[in-house]
Amino acid sequence: MARLEPLTWTRVAAQLRGKRDESLLVERTEAEAVGHRVTQAQTQRDALRAELAEVDARLAATAKAPTAYAALVADREHRLLTAGTGPAAQLADIAGRRR
Structure with a gap:
């Protein structure tokens, strides 16, 4: 031990x-x-x-992208509608009938 x-x-x-x-x-x-x-x-x-x-x-x-995009689309639409020729005139006529 x-x-x-x-x-x-x-x-x-x-x-x-x-x-x-x-x-x-x-x-x-x-x-x-x-x-x-x-x-x-x-x-x-x-x-x-x-x-x-x-x-x-x-x-x-x-x-500001959504606001800028909406402004550009509105401007383009305005120019197309005021041109009064071609497809723009047809679209304006259709839009006028819907209102």
Whole structure:
């Protein structure tokens, strides 16, 4: 049977210190991993913010498109109706009968 080593304060302190050192190492490793994930999340957030700004700019650029399109169609229709020749005259006649 193996002989048990005597329990001393020095031995207890060394064991506690060793466990503490192991715990600190685990905590440091976990903290570094969390720091890395935070950095990745911040990078992704920044990329998404830039993409959102780009989409907002494109949306703002096209905001007046429906109004501009309606104005162009109305202008084209007016020019066709006032030309009074060809298909425009026929369309104006048909439109006038429907009203």
